[in-house]
Structure formats: structure tokens, C-alpha cells
Amino acid sequence: MRPRLSDITKGVIGGIAVVLAVIVIYLLVDNRKLFANTILNGLTLAGLYFLVASGFTLVFGLMRQVNMAHGSLYLLGAYIGWSIARATDSWFLGVAAGFLSMAVAGLLLQTGIFRRMEGQDLRQTLVTIGISIVAADLMLAFWGGNTYQFEPPTWLAGTVSLFFVKYSAYRLVILGVAVLIGIALWLFLNRTPMGMMIRAGVDDRAMLACSGVNVQRVFAVTFAIGAGLAGFAGVVGGSWLSISPGEDTRYLLASLVVVIVGGMGSISGAAIGALLIGLSEHLGLAYWPTYGVVLTFVIMVGVLAFRPQGIVGRAA
Amino acid sequence: MSVVASPGAASVVLPWSLRPIHLLIGLFLIVYPLVATPFWTVQIGAQSLFMGVIALSLMFLAGYGGMVSLSQMTVAGCAGYAIALLGLNDKSKGLMFVHLDLPWWGLIPAAVIAATLMATLIGLLAVRTAGIYTIMITLAIGVAFFYFTRQNYVIFNGFSGFAFIPVPVVLGIDWRAPLPFYYLSLGVAAISYFAVIYVARSTFGLSLQAIRDNPRRMNALGFNVYLHRVAAHAFAGVIAALGGVLLVWMNQRISPGTIDVGPLINILVIAVLGGLRHPVGPFIGAIVFVLLQNFAIDLVDYLLQGFALDVIESKRFNTLIGTVFLLIVFFSPDGLLGLWQRFVGWARSAGGAGGWRQNRSS
Numbered sequence: 001m002r003p004r005l006s007d008i009t010k011g012v013i014g015g016i017a018v019v020l021a022v023i024v025i026y027l028l029v030d031n032r033k034l035f036a037n038t039i040l041n042g043l044t045l046a047g048l049y050f051l052v053a054s055g056f057t058l059v060f061g062l063m064r065q066v067n068m069a070h071g072s073l074y075l076l077g078a079y080i081g082w083s084i085a086r087a088t089d090s091w092f093l094g095v096a097a098g099f100l101s102m103a104v105a106g107l108l109l110q111t112g113i114f115r116r117m118e119g120q121d122l123r124q125t126l127v128t129i130g131i132s133i134v135a136a137d138l139m140l141a142f143w144g145g146n147t148y149q150f151e152p153p154t155w156l157a158g159t160v161s162l163f164f165v166k167y168s169a170y171r172l173v174i175l176g177v178a179v180l181i182g183i184a185l186w187l188f189l190n191r192t193p194m195g196m197m198i199r200a201g202v203d204d205r206a207m208l209a210c211s212g213v214n215v216q217r218v219f220a221v222t223f224a225i226g227a228g229l230a231g232f233a234g235v236v237g238g239s240w241l242s243i244s245p246g247e248d249t250r251y252l253l254a255s256l257v258v259v260i261v262g263g264m265g266s267i268s269g270a271a272i273g274a275l276l277i278g279l280s281e282h283l284g285l286a287y288w289p290t291y292g293v294v295l296t297f298v299i300m301v302g303v304l305a306f307r308p309q310g311i312v313g314r315a316a
Numbered sequence: 317m318s319v320v321a322s323p324g325a326a327s328v329v330l331p332w333s334l335r336p337i338h339l340l341i342g343l344f345l346i347v348y349p350l351v352a353t354p355f356w357t358v359q360i361g362a363q364s365l366f367m368g369v370i371a372l373s374l375m376f377l378a379g380y381g382g383m384v385s386l387s388q389m390t391v392a393g394c395a396g397y398a399i400a401l402l403g404l405n406d407k408s409k410g411l412m413f414v415h416l417d418l419p420w421w422g423l424i425p426a427a428v429i430a431a432t433l434m435a436t437l438i439g440l441l442a443v444r445t446a447g448i449y450t451i452m453i454t455l456a457i458g459v460a461f462f463y464f465t466r467q468n469y470v471i472f473n474g475f476s477g478f479a480f481i482p483v484p485v486v487l488g489i490d491w492r493a494p495l496p497f498y499y500l501s502l503g504v505a506a507i508s509y510f511a512v513i514y515v516a517r518s519t520f521g522l523s524l525q526a527i528r529d530n531p532r533r534m535n536a537l538g539f540n541v542y543l544h545r546v547a548a549h550a551f552a553g554v555i556a557a558l559g560g561v562l563l564v565w566m567n568q569r570i571s572p573g574t575i576d577v578g579p580l581i582n583i584l585v586i587a588v589l590g591g592l593r594h595p596v597g598p599f600i601g602a603i604v605f606v607l608l609q610n611f612a613i614d615l616v617d618y619l620l621q622g623f624a625l626d627v628i629e630s631k632r633f634n635t636l637i638g639t640v641f642l643l644i645v646f647f648s649p650d651g652l653l654g655l656w657q658r659f660v661g662w663a664r665s666a667g668g669a670g671g672w673r674q675n676r677s678s
Contacts, residue, residue, distance in 0.1 A: 059335065064448075066448045066451070066452060069378065095482030120649075121447055121448045122384060122447070122448070123645060124647045125384075125448050125451055125583075126588055126641075127642060127645050128648070129581060129585075129641075130638050130639075130641040130642035130645060131638075131642065132579070133585075133634050133637070133641065134634070134635050134638035134639055134642065136634065137633075137635040137638065138632035138635060141632060141635070159515065175344065175398075185399055186362075235475070240604070248550055248578050251454075253456065253459055253577075256452045256456055257456055259453060260449075260456065290467050291464070291468075292468055293463040293467060294460055294463050294464050297456060297457070297460030297463070298460075300453075300456055300460075301441060301457070301460075303442065304441055304444060304453065305444070308444040308445055308449075
């Protein structure tokens, strides 16, 4: 149902592509190592953002519910994963714990709280803001203000020669995992009965319920997957960057911007948004250090001004 | 309970009649600083008033316009930065890179105009979206401005911002002194409060509320939905700016920390805590918030020790305010105001004196 692009739009897109190509060639000639590093970092960050934002966007698309506590799920998953990994000395157990604990937390949130205020968008949003305030403070009380860092398994610690640079193998693995999960999510949504129900729910929740599907079960599964992915991303991202108070807001905002840019409720939108935001963040850091952080928001404002529903989003 | 559920949000605009309780509250607000200590006058009294003013701007947008904006603190902060940049500050840094040192009668309008422009720009973007999208977009814009002020040293002096921003001496009165500052805040709060009530009952306010309830129909009737909403953002911007001027005068400093994510969300907490249905709600919310902020810390730490959490170093204020916020959102979507009205309605009906609504409208 994609609308046909008008000639003007095609021209604009073509123009942007030419300008981008010129810039890329210039940057490559100027300092190819820096450029390659920046692009790889940007792609890795995009992978991480995709992991966080895909859960966020799924929950929104299906339940019309903005989970402002999504960042808290990321951070809590990271903390729990860290504690488990330290106690058991196994990074993989940490990853599993991050995913499972947050999936359970998501289930509890959905069945215990959101189900009781279905259809009240604003109230749900306010509740999740309240939860994120309390959660951030309690995590600070429990884990303190220290910065933690995971030790990924040693066989992931080396570097790989790629393009013109030696690049951390672990970061490439993050990128690979994000791509794999993206494919898995696509397969799950497009090739399984449950995925079919979720997609149907995104399109028309009431009709799905009328067809005899237990919508509450679909909601619970979606929320568990979304929350679990956030926790998973917490451990994976915490092993690359670090875990500290304030990361919850950072990833909540990243998810917000990614899904606003890409289009709410769409997995492919989350992927496109994550790519744009991840790349621009690192390009900004490398070539425009002072205002790099503002760049992502400029992109968001630009997209909003011309396509309020996001790049691949449909009008709500 | 039907007493509570029945008034739709549209019934916000009740014909306003003076009752003894209003006179009592007015009298209390005027006499209060004469009997209170400076701490209670400024830290509690004046701060509740201007935080209430900033939250009032959100109440106007959310209650009458149906647009929940998280960037009201950004607008207030913009006014604060304008006061620092166009007046005096410790960094001898101005918008034009010289000390402009505008006199107070130029400074205040300039700050309000700057912030209103900012609010209008935010509005132009935000009203392209609706409902929960608006919350997210205004949050993102607010955070973008926060990052910008933190990174920009040429104008905004980055992380440390500005300090030693003087409060003008007008009519021979030092407005920084506790008593004058309190009355200044009270005056601004009263003007904003009545302005919101007046605007809500004006043609513009009524069409805004109609747009909130049914934008499509209003559009069909020939109302410009988009412009009404942007204008609402601009009007709320004026109010938030006034609150921002008071905020920067009380602290005598402004930095990106003033407009960080936490403060942005605090404004929402205050407004929702008090209630979004009537302009008095934000002020009630602000009083509760400021009181909790100042006095509840010891209480919470004591309570949390039962859970063996590390509380010696940290202040668990956020846990408390977040929990109060959650409880309010859970049990009374209309905030403390709604809780109070429910209580009054219950008391009246229990006493057989008829419903609260009936009583009020007579």
C-alpha cells in the first residue's frame, strides 16, 4: 500500500543521495581510517539501538501504549545480568538472566498494571513515567552510582582486520546479533501463528479479538518479548559501553527518537531509524564533536516536519 | 461515585462565583509571609507559587487543549537564559557578546517574548502530532535544548551556565528580599491563574476545548485546528516564561541542570499530582511537591531501611515522589483535586445533603 513517489520526491531523494556520496568520498580521501572506524561504530550502535527500540515499537504498535519505563527495563536487565554474570562467572548466563528477568518483569507489568487501564493512553504513559522514576531511584539505591563493566568471553575480546582498520570482534558480534535478531523477529512476525496474530492486532485490535483470539495472551507475549529484548540489549550493550545510572534515560530517548524517525509500530522502521540515529551519532561525534549529540534531535525534528508519521510509518 | 465520573472534562469552565473559602485562601496567602520564617516564605511559599505557575502552563495545554507537553520547563529555562544573557551575569557574556544590561522594563518583556517564541516553535512541531506522540516529541525537543545549552559555550556557557544573576531593585524595593519576592511570586501566580481562567472562558478557550473534544468536527465547522493549538502553546509559553523569570531570580543562577530531563518530568508530576481539570490543581501539586522535596527525605530513608537498601549516602526523594505520583495516577486520574472532590461528594451524599455537583451549581 506504499504511495507512489512523486517526481519531486524522487528528485529530492536523488539530490540528497548525490550530496551524501560527495561527502562520503571526501571523508574517505581525507582520513579513511577515521571514516571506517566511525561507520563501524555507528553501525554497532545502530544494532544496539535496534535491539532496544524494536521491543518499544512492537509494544506501541500493538497496544498503542508508550512504555516510558523501557529505558528502566534496559538498565535493570543490565544490572541483573551483571550481578548474575559476576556470581556465576559466566557471561552467557548473564545475557540469559538479562533477557529472562526482564521478560518476566514485562509480563508482570502488562498483566498487573497496563491491563487494568486499557485504552487510557495518557494514564498508561503517566504510570510508566512514575515507574521509571521509582525504578531509577531504587536501582541507584541498590547498585549505587558506580559504573560497571562486563567482561565478555575472552574469545570475543580480540580484533578483526576490516576495511582499513582493526576492529573489536565483540562489537561486530553485537552488530551480527542485532541483524540475527532482526531476521528472527521478522520470521516470528511473518511466519508463525503468534506473529500473524500480533500483526493482525497492530492493524485492528478489536477485529482480532472478535475472531476469537485471546488478545490478552498476545499482548502479554508481545510485552514479554519487547521487555526481554530491552534487558538483553542492556547486557550486550553494557559489555560494550558500560552500565551506570542515567543510561535508562539515554536509551529511552534513543528508542523514542529511533521509533519517531522510523515510524511507530514498525520493525523495519525501527531498523531504518536505528541506522540513521546510530550513524549520525557517531559521525557527529567524529566530525562535529561539540554538537554531535544535538544532531540526532535535528534529524528527528526534520523528519517530523515533513513526515510526522515517521519514514515508514502510517498515519495514526 | 457517579457524582465524580459524570462531569466531563468540558465542565472545567464553571461560572466562577466568589465564596467565603476563596476569600479565606486569599487572606491566608497574603498574611502567610508575615508570620512565616524566611525559609518558609521563599523556599516553600514562593517556590510553590512559581513552580505552580510553570505547571499551570502545562495544565492549560493538557486540560483545555488535550496536549500534554513535557517541554514547559524548557520554555521557562529559555526565559531564564534570556534574563541572564540580556541582563547581567557572572561571565560577562551576553547574547551580543557584550553586557547588554537591559533595564528591568526591557529585560522582562524581552525574556518573555524570547520564551514565547520558543514555545511557539515547539508548538509548530508538536501539534503536527497528537496524543502520546506529543509527549514524546516535546520530551525529545526539551532534551535536545538541554544538550544544546550544555554543549554551547559561545552563548550559553555550557555546563556551568550562569550565576550571580541580579534581581532588579525597582521602586526602591529589593525584590530579592524574602517578603517582596514572595509577593512578587504571589502576584505573578494570581495574574497567571486568572488569565488562564479568563482565556479558558473566552471564545478562543472554548474553541480550544471543543477542538480537544472533537478536532475533526471543529475542522469541519471551519475552525483552524492547527492555529488554535499553536496559539495555545504560545499562551502557555507566556505563563511558563513568567514562572521561569521567577525561577532564575530565586536561584540567581541558570544552568543546563535546570532544564534536564528530571526537571522536565517534575513539571508533569506537579501538574498531574494536583489535577489537570482546574487551574488551581498545579498549585496544589506544587505545594505538595515542594513540601515533599524539603521534608520527606528523612521519612523515606527511615522507611526504606526496613528493606535493607543503602540509604546512608543517598536521598530517596525520587522513590517517594514517584510512588505518590503512581498512587495518584492509579487511584485518582484527576489528581489530588479529584480526590478532594470525590471526598466532598462522598461526604455530602453520606450526609444526605445531595450531590456535590448539585450543591455547587446552585
